[in-house]
Structure formats: structure tokens, C-alpha cells
Amino acid sequence: KAGVTQTPRYLIKTRGQQVTLSCSPISGHRSVSWYQQTPGQGLQFLFEYFSETQRNKGNFPGRFSGRQFSNSRSEMNVSTLELGDSALYLCASSALGTSGNYEQYFGPGTRLTVT
Amino acid sequence: QKEVEQDPGPLSVPEGAIVSLNCTYSNSAFQYFMWYRQYSRKGPELLMYTYSSGNKEDGRFTAQVDKSSKYISLFIRDSQPSDSATYLCAMRYSGAGSYQLTFGKGTKLSVIP
Numbered sequence: 001k002a003g004v005t006q007t008p009r010y011l012i013k014t015r016g017q018q019v020t021l022s023c024s025p026i027s028g029h030r031s032v033s034w035y036q037q038t039p040g041q042g043l044q045f046l047f048e049y050f051s052e053t054q055r056n057k058g059n060f061p062g063r064f065s066g067r068q069f070s071n072s073r074s075e076m077n078v079s080t081l082e083l084g085d086s087a088l089y090l091c092a093s094s095a096l097g098t099s100g101n102y103e104q105y106f107g108p109g110t111r112l113t114v115t
Numbered sequence: 116q117k118e119v120e121q122d123p124g125p126l127s128v129p130e131g132a133i134v135s136l137n138c139t140y141s142n143s144a145f146q147y148f149m150w151y152r153q154y155s156r157k158g159p160e161l162l163m164y165t166y167s168s169g170n171k172e173d174g175r176f177t178a179q180v181d182k183s184s185k186y187i188s189l190f191i192r193d194s195q196p197s198d199s200a201t202y203l204c205a206m207r208y209s210g211a212g213s214y215q216l217t218f219g220k221g222t223k224l225s226v227i228p
Contacts, residue, residue, distance in 0.1 A: 004158075043159070043203060045216040056214035090158050106158030 002027065004093050004107035012113045018079040021110045025072050025093030029105075031055075032074040034066060037088040037109070049074055078112075086114045118142050121204055121219030130228050134191040138204035138219045141185065145206040145217075148180050150189045153201045153221070162202075163189065194226045 005024045013019050025032050033048040033056075045058040049068035068074045072093075078085055088111050094104040121138045128134055136150075147166055151159035163178035165171045171178045179188040187206075191198055204219040 042220040043205075043218040045218075048214075056209075056216075058216070092158070102161075102164045104161045104164075106160065108158050 004091060004105050006089075006091055006107040006110050008110060009108065010111045010113075012115060013081050014115055015081055015083060017081050018077065019081060019112060021076045021089055021091075021112075023074045023076070023091035023093075023107060025074070025091075026095075026105055029093035029095045030072050031094045032068055032072060033092050033094065034074070034076050035090045035092070036060075037090060038086075043090075046076070081114045083114050085112065087112060119204065119206060119217050119219045122222055123220055125223040125225060127225045127227060128194055130194060130196060130226055132194050132226075134189075134194050134198070134224060134226075136189040136191075136202050136204075136222050136224070138187050138206075139185055140187075140206055140217075142206075142208070142215075142217075143182075143185065144208040144210070144215075146209070147207040148178070148187050149205040149207070150176075150178055150187075151203040151205060151218075152198075153203060155200075159203060196226050196228050199225045 007022045023032055031050045034046040035043055036046055037043045046060055047054055047066050048056040052068045063079045066076045088109045090106050090109045092104050092106040097103045119140045150163040152162050153159040165178050165180055168180045168182045175192045177190040201221040201223045203221040207216045
């Protein structure tokens, strides 16, 4: 089974620009969540999508948005980039496994640098 | 006081040692408790997911939750060099119209051969 894929892996943008990151979950997983990881703040939850609907949202400004498509692929958009948005952006797909246990798998992340 | 406190380490132990990693929290509404392992330049990997107080074992890993003390632990038995990574705890609550998932800052573990 293929893992979670994220594109692009690395990105350099300028302040004020916008960026779109993509995540393809594990086949059959309908839940996709996004996280921001920085040395200072650690790992922080951005939002979660399930069957094309945003189910939960973390404490981030409205510049951070996302969506999920019918094939469960998800995109995350950050508008009006700030220097502080430089981070590793991770997505994860999750589902209940065949044994009823919660399964969650992360992608390798997209390293965003804002200059 | 931060909602989730985790000693960043680094923690260095000899191969074969028992490792104890801990997190404390202040929000009694947390219901679900997770431990992740993250190797350098990789995404986190979910190791343990627990709901209630008590112990949960999976191979060499044991997760312990003490809700009365607001304290969770991850024990690694017979530690191996391949266990060298950063370990993050995470906690979640969900209720009508609200949801919060909070991570600890992570403890960096080195297992020395």
C-alpha cells in the first residue's frame, strides 16, 4: 500500500505571496489532517477534513485554509505569506483499521521557506 | 502554564536500558492520549493511542495514563539504537462544536550501542 505523499517537498516563497500544498492520503483513508511544525512552537494542528468537509480546525488565522476533493486528496493554502510561516507542513491520513484500532500515517512534509 | 509539558531532553541511554518518557498536562478535558516517534527529516509515526487511564502495551512499548495526576508516560523496554528519535506526546479532547489537539515539544532520545 502506498504511503502518504506530499508535494512539493521543498518550496521557497516571498513575503506576501500565497502557496498551495498538496497531500494524497493512503488509499481508502477519508480523513486528512494538516500540521505545522517549527522549532519554536513544535507540532501544531491546523485542520482536519473528512469526506470533503472540514471537521476540525486549530487555532490559526484565516490565511490558512484547506480543502478536500472527492478522491480524498487535500490541499492547503496559505495566503499573504509571513516570515513566521516558514515551517515544515505535514499532512496525515487516518482511519479505523480492520481491528478497530485508530491508524494514522504522516507524509514526509513540505518544507516551506518564506524570505 | 503550558497545556502540555514535555522535557525536551536530550536523553541518552545505553542499549538495552528501559526508557521512560513523560508528559504532564493541565487540561482535565483531554480524553485521548497519543505518542509519536519522529526520526530526523521524517514525518511523525503514531506509536500508541489510548483513551482511558491505565496501561496499554504493544511489543516493547507501554503507554501509561494517569488522569488523576494529569500525567502520561511511554516506556521502552530493551531499547535499541533504532529507537533513537524524538518522541512527542499529544492529547485531544472533542465535544459538541469543539476540538483541540495539542502536542508536547518532544523529547530527543539517543540509544548508545
